Structures are given as C-alpha cells and as structure tokens.
Amino acid sequence: MKRIRITEVGPRDGLQNEKAIVPVAAKVTFVEALAAAGCSEIEVTSFVPPKWVPQLADGAEVLRSIRRVPGVTYSALVPNERGLEGALACGVDAVAVFAAASEGFSRRNTNGSIDEVFARLAPVIQAAKAAGVRVRGYLSCVIACPFDGPIAPAAVATCSARLLDLGIDELDLGDTIGAGTPESIDAMYAAVAAVVEPSATVLHLHDTRGAALGCVERALALGVRAFDASATGLGGCPYAPGAPGNLATESLVRALHAAGWETGIDADAVARAGARVRASFGAGTTPG
Numbered sequence: 001m002k003r004i005r006i007t008e009v010g011p012r013d014g015l016q017n018e019k020a021i022v023p024v025a026a027k028v029t030f031v032e033a034l035a036a037a038g039c040s041e042i043e044v045t046s047f048v049p050p051k052w053v054p055q056l057a058d059g060a061e062v063l064r065s066i067r068r069v070p071g072v073t074y075s076a077l078v079p080n081e082r083g084l085e086g087a088l089a090c091g092v093d094a095v096a097v098f099a100a101a102s103e104g105f106s107r108r109n110t111n112g113s114i115d116e117v118f119a120r121l122a123p124v125i126q127a128a129k130a131a132g133v134r135v136r137g138y139l140s141c142v143i144a145c146p147f148d149g150p151i152a153p154a155a156v157a158t159c160s161a162r163l164l165d166l167g168i169d170e171l172d173l174g175d176t177i178g179a180g181t182p183e184s185i186d187a188m189y190a191a192v193a194a195v196v197e198p199s200a201t202v203l204h205l206h207d208t209r210g211a212a213l214g215c216v217e218r219a220l221a222l223g224v225r226a227f228d229a230s231a232t233g234l235g236g237c238p239y240a241p242g243a244p245g246n247l248a249t250e251s252l253v254r255a256l257h258a259a260g261w262e263t264g265i266d267a268d269a270v271a272r273a274g275a276r277v278r279a280s281f282g283a284g285t286t287p288g
C-alpha cells in the first residue's frame, strides 16, 4: 500500500494559534477549498470555552455553513462533555479528545493533571462512541513539553496505553512544540510500539525548527502511514515567536509524492487555500 492518510488541521490547529480572529465566511471558504483540493479528513474547529480560544468561538456556525462533500470526514476537537454535545449538534463525522504526556502541559492546556484529564475524557469517549462518531485521541508533548522539558518515551507509552484503554479509535501522537528529530521520533516509537503498532497511529508534527519532514521520513520507515498537517504551515507556535505552525500540508504532500506515495491531495490547491485564508487576516504565506 503506497497510500498515506493526511488530516488537514489548519482550520483548527492553525487558526487557533493565529492572533487574528478570521471571519466565519473566510473559514468556510477555507474548509471548502481544502475539500476541493482533495483533503478527505478536515479538523474544522474546536468546542472549547471561548475565553480559552476566542479564535474558534464560531465553530458551530462554521460547521453549519460548510457545503459538505460526500466522503469527506469533518471533525472537531472537544475537551469535555459540553464540547462533545456542541460538536454532535453540528453533525460532525468524528471528534478528537486530547490529553498530554506531561503534567505541565496538561495543567496549562486543560486545567487538570494527567489523571484528572483522563477521568474527564472517559465519559466523553463513551458518549461519542454511543453517538456513532469516530474518536481520535491526541496525546500532546510526546517529545518535549514547553514547561517540563524532554518527555521520557516510557511516559508516552504509558499515556498512550491509557488513552487506548478508554476506547479511542486512533491514537494521534503530538510533537506539540516541534522539538522532534529523527532520533527522538525513533526513541518515542520504540517505546510506544510495545502498546500499539506504529502503523495504527497518527503523527502530528509542528515544524518549529524545520525538522518535521525529516521526522516524517523516519516515521515512514517505522511504518507510520497517517500524518496531520496544516495548509501553508498556519498557526505559528506560541512558544517560538516567528516559527511556522504545523508541518505545511503542501510540503508534506510534495515530499510524499516525490517519494512515490499517494495522498489524493493537490499540493498547489492546498497552498492557494492557505494563502487565501492568510490574506483574510493580512498575514503573508510562509514558504511551503
């Protein structure tokens, strides 16, 4: 199989980290352009308290306004039962819950310890599954934490096992601050492989230091076949001013196609979609 799954997370992870609040119409145009470019999985928004992420406070309106393309999975990130209810009311195809492998990030990002967040997520995952939607489980800080520093691969494996035990459909491993190198990706997967096959995981790379494509190459060699990316690397990193955000989708797609993999995505069309949404808030396009 030479096919790689890419989840486009620009509308959620990208736009949540831009200072500007993008108008609903521009978000809708962005999501529709991504689907037209061949993105078959799009994380559209999140349902978190607006005081935490005002950039995505309009998630319900965006989801309700999109002209949906059959076969495309439209998902939303949810932190708790209230968020899940909001997402389900908008007819999402899938939801993503999120926990962290580091205490510092867990407390800062979700106002709870690792244990508290797992306890909070258990009923959310159950309710999502009862409603018939797929559940992705993100684990953040699988390489390093902006507060706690490097994270031990064994801790990532333990948290991965706990998230999988809660019943998620797929584990998404997040290098939240783009600290990964091919070597640290190797070490992390060496531990995680004891609880789940790398081929059953998703790798979510931020490209803070320009190392993400090297990490992708190593992950492919380890059997990983699913990645997240964001059009034009939208998002930046709050902990690294001026850095790009998630790995740019068009860069990932071009690198994969050059290596003989299929993605079903038109890299140029994704780059145009990203450039257009950037223009809506006056930001230039980072090279992708």
Ligand code: HMG
Binding pocket: 013, 016, 046, 047, 048, 049, 050, 052, 053, 077, 079, 080, 082, 083, 084, 098, 109, 110, 111, 138, 139, 140, 141, 173, 174, 175, 176, 177, 204
């Ligand atoms: P909290 O403040 O402890 O929550 O946040 P709370 O239960 O005390 O509620 C506070 C207020 O928010 C209350 O309203 C609630 O009603 C309301 P008030 O009484 O003050 O008027 N509220 C809500 N409103 C709307 N939607 C909801 C909701 N829930 C409560 N769903 C909580 C705890 C977990 C909710 C919060 O910490 C949170 O949502 N954090 C998420 C922050 C976030 O979105 N971070 C970015 C996403 S994660 C990420 O980017 C990483 C990832 O990309 C992977 C990677 O890179 O590693 C996925």
Ligand code: MG
Binding pocket: 013, 174, 176, 204, 206
């Ligand atoms: Mg992220």
